[in-house]
Amino acid sequence: DVKVTQSxxxxxxxxxxxxxxxxxxxxxxxxxxxxxQDPGLGLRLIYFSYDVKMKEKGDIPEGYSVSREKKERFSxxxxxxxxxxxxxxxxxxxxxxxxxxxxxxxxxxxLTVV
Amino acid sequence: DAKTTQPTxxxxxxxxAANLPCNHSTISGNEYVYWYRQIHSQGPQYxxxxxxxxxTNEMASLIITEDRKSSTLILPHATLxxxxxxxxxxxxxGTASKLTFGTGTxxxxxx
Numbered sequence: 001d002v003k004v005t006q007s008x009x010x011x012x013x014x015x016x017x018x019x020x021x022x023x024x025x026x027x028x029x030x031x032x033x034x035x036x037q038d039p040g041l042g043l044r045l046i047y048f049s050y051d052v053k054m055k056e057k058g059d060i061p062e063g064y065s066v067s068r069e070k071k072e073r074f075s076x077x078x079x080x081x082x083x084x085x086x087x088x089x090x091x092x093x094x095x096x097x098x099x100x101x102x103x104x105x106x107x108x109x110x111l112t113v114v
Numbered sequence: 115d116a117k118t119t120q121p122t123x124x125x126x127x128x129x130x131a132a133n134l135p136c137n138h139s140t141i142s143g144n145e146y147v148y149w150y151r152q153i154h155s156q157g158p159q160y161x162x163x164x165x166x167x168x169x170t171n172e173m174a175s176l177i178i179t180e181d182r183k184s185s186t187l188i189l190p191h192a193t194l195x196x197x198x199x200x201x202x203x204x205x206x207x208g209t210a211s212k213l214t215f216g217t218g219t220x221x222x223x224x225x
Contacts, residue, residue, distance in 0.1 A: 004157075033212065042201075043158070043215035059214070090157050092213075100148055100205055100213055105157025 003027070006091050006106040013113050019078040021109050023091030029104075030095060032074035034058075034066065037088040037108075049074055081113045116141040116204040123220040126196075132189040134219050136202030139183040145206050147178060148213070149187050151198040158201065158215070161187065192223045 007022035025032065033048040035058075045058030047066040055066050063085060067075045074093075078085055091106045119137040126132040138147065148163040162169055162176045164185075169176045175188040189196055201218040 035215075040217065042217040045212060045214065048212060058212075092157065100146070100203070100207060101160050101163045103150070103158070103160060103213055105159070107155070107157055 004091055004093050004104050004106040006089075006109045008109050009107065011109055011111045013078075013081050013111065015082060015113055017078075017081045017113075019081045019111070019113075021076040021078075021089055021091075021111070023074045023076070023093075023106060024072055025074075025093040025104070026072065027093065027104070028071065029093035030071070031093060032068065033092040033094075033103075034064075034074065034076045035090045035092065036060070037090060043090065046076065081111075083113050085111065086113045087111060116145055118202045118204055118216055120200075120202050120216065120219045122217070123222065125222045125224060126189075126192045128193055128223055128225055129191055132192040132196065132221055132223070134187040134189075134200050134202075134221065135184065136187070137184045138202070138204045141182050141204050142206070145204050147176065147182075147185050148203040148205065149174070149176065150201045150203065150213075150215075151196075152201070152218070153195075153198045161200075192221075194223050194225070197221060197223045 004025045013019050034046045035043040037043045044060050049055050049068040065077045089109045092103045094102045116138050149161040150158040152158040164176045178185045199218040199220050
């Protein structure tokens with residue numbers, strides 16, 4: 001089975017902390033994505049990557065950055081966490097090109113910023 | 115990508131067919147219709163997709179109208195485990211394409 005593993009299921013951080021959310025996939029997928037999910041707003045794309053060291057902004061990149069040093073790992077970074085970044089964060093991966101039916105999602109990380 | 119409109123919520127009795135509608139009146143010729151669902155506390159899961167023709171797999175059927183301006187996802191015999199949020203997404207394929215989720219339809223299957 002394709003697996004997308006997110007390092008933490010629940011995370012509590014303080015305002016101003018630097019936060020790293022890690023995502024690892026084991027199927028040699030080129031494309032990886034970070035979404036956040038909030039009640040009433042659905043899933044919103046933060047950043048995505050089509051290859052190692054490549055990154056593209058999604059719909060809501062402000063306050064976030066990403067790192068893709070290895071093909072299997074895609075990290076989401078909150079440089080200075082704020083309370084409005086309290087959310088469920090979901091990582092996904094898929095093969096190119098345009099393989100929109102083959103997205104595999106992780107189980108999510110519920111981040112609370114206090 | 116074309117915008118989609120789905121009802122906020124629907125109920126269905128267990129064992130009956132669940133028919134989930136989706137409007138996508140601005141769909142263009144090279145855009146596909148995708149359906150995903152998200153069961154509580156899990157990431158979204160792919161169900162089915164199509165371009166023009168009706169499609170069926172082990173999970174569901176997808177009926178696309180001839181003018182392609184709307185579609186219906188059919189779960190033929192809904193079970194309690196089908197309770198989830200269902201997302202209809204319209205998008206072209208290609209290297210730069212990506213899934214953009216709306217708020218979906220919350221399907222509640224009841225006894």
